[in-house]
Amino acid sequence: MALARDTSITAEAWENASARARSSNGGSGPAGVWTLDGDALTAADEDGPATVLVPTEAVRLVAVDLPVAGRAKRLAALPFAIEDMIAEPIESVHLALGAEIAPKRFLVGVVRHDRMAEWIARLEDARLDHAALVPDALALPRPGEGEWAVELGTTRALVRAGDGTGFAVPAPMLRTAWEAAGRPRAIAYGAPLPEDMAAGTGAIAAEPLARRVLNPALDLRQGLYARRRSAVPGFGRRLAMIAGLGLLAHTGIAAADTLMLQRIADRRADDLKTLVATMAPGANLAGEDLAGTIADMLPPAGAGAGGADPFLPVAARISTALAPLGGTVPVKAMTLADGIFTMAIDSTDPALAARINAALREGGVEAKVATAADGIRITAEAA
Structure with missing residues (x-):
């Protein structure tokens, strides 16, 4: 099965697309590629179909496994496949399904509804x-x-990874993200990279920007925000969108509150059981009083060599520092051996590793963050 990498555009296809853009957009608005940054909407390339590039900082690009056939079924399964990967309530974000970047694996964009409405x-x-x-x-x-x-x-700095995803970071954070990702081979398409990071220079200057985004891997204009060919004035469309968002918010929140709270509680209980099973493989967690069972397992104050057990304090410090990242940090195991605390994160996302590193620094926690083939690892001395 051929993977849906960026489709190469032939000269003939490009010329036809450009001609269509020039001839057909006159009645509906400008053509070409534009960039939207804050309040600034700037023309970047006057050719090609109308495309607006938005800041990747506001869009989380993730790769999601969707082993179902048909776009409709994938869209139906998408919220359930992604809810554990994001910190926001699922009803507060817009999910856009993109290209297939590996067999049964798809690029997905996650952006808040209020940001989409603003754009x-x-x-x-x-x-x-x-x-x-x-x-x-x-x-x-x-x-x-x-x-x-x-x-x-x-x-x-903008980064496009080999798995088809991408992210944006402040320029001073690029090296941190690169090191957290295991120092991947980096090809520069903008300003020269530091000597130890640069593996080569890409040649895209001669290729028009409009050609590069002619067949994008992801268009956020889907679902509620899909482009509509109608005669309704812009004000009417905006009013309809606001009304739709209001209805979605009221009915969605009212219907989902109880279910969501129960789902969160069940998920937290499952996570806690997994963590306890990792730390105490022989523990019996089958009873109804999970909290009581775990409380009985905790060591008494002052237990352990040299006083209190060092595991809980270091785990609490790191967990507190990572709290602002919410559910984006999928912890799969925590261990303490030879005075070194290790937290294993079930993700290889370099952007997540960079955010974890920044959160630990912001929280004043001395720890190391590294990305390996099996995920991200946080290590700290249990002092």
């Missing part, structure tokens, strides 16, 4: 409500497996 309103004001919305990291070529394509600017 659509800006596009309508600029007569660009017919445009595709594409995270700007996806304008970079997809590199080979295990590699990074990097566009380093003065204040921020």
Whole structure:
């Protein structure tokens, strides 16, 4: 099965697309590629179908396994497949399904509804409500497996990873993210990278930006935010969108509150059982009083060599520092051996590793973050 990598665009296809854009967009709005950054909407390439590049900082790009056939079934399964990967309530975010980046594995964009509504309103004001919305990291070529394509600017860096995902970080954080990802081979498409990071320079300057985003791996204009060919004025569409969002919020929250709370409670209980089973493989967790069973397992105050058990304090310090990241940190195991505490994270996402590293520094916790083939590992001295 051929993977859906970035589709190469032939000269003929490009010329036809450009001609269609010039001839057909006159009645609906401008064509070409634009960038949206804060309040600034700037033309970047006057050719090609209307496309607006939005800041990848506001869009989480993840790879999700969806082993079901048909787009409709994948869309139905998507919220359940991704809810453990994000910190926000599932009803507060827009999920956009992108290209198949490996067999049964798809690129997915996650962005808050309020941010999407803000972007659509800006596009309508600029007569660009017919445009595709594409995270700007996806304008970079997809590199080979295990590699990074990097566009380093003065204040921020865009990264496209070999698995088809991408992310954006402040420029000073690029090295931290790169080291946390295991120092992948990095190809520079912007300013030169530091000598020890650079593995080569990519040549995209001669390829028009519009050509690179002609067939993007992900367009956020889906579902509630899909482009509609109608005669309804922009104000009417915006009013309908606001009404739809309000209805979605009220009915969704009212119907989902009880179910969501129960689901969260069940998930926390399952996570706690998994953690206890890891730390105490022989523990009997079959009873109804889970809290009482675990409380009985905790060591008494002052137990252990040299006083109190060092496991709980270091685990509490690290967990507190990571609390702002919420459910984006899927912990699979915590161990203490020879005075070294290790927390294993079930993810190889370099952007997550960078966020974990930043959260630990912000929380004043001295710990090391490393990415291995089986996930992210946090290590700290249990002092």
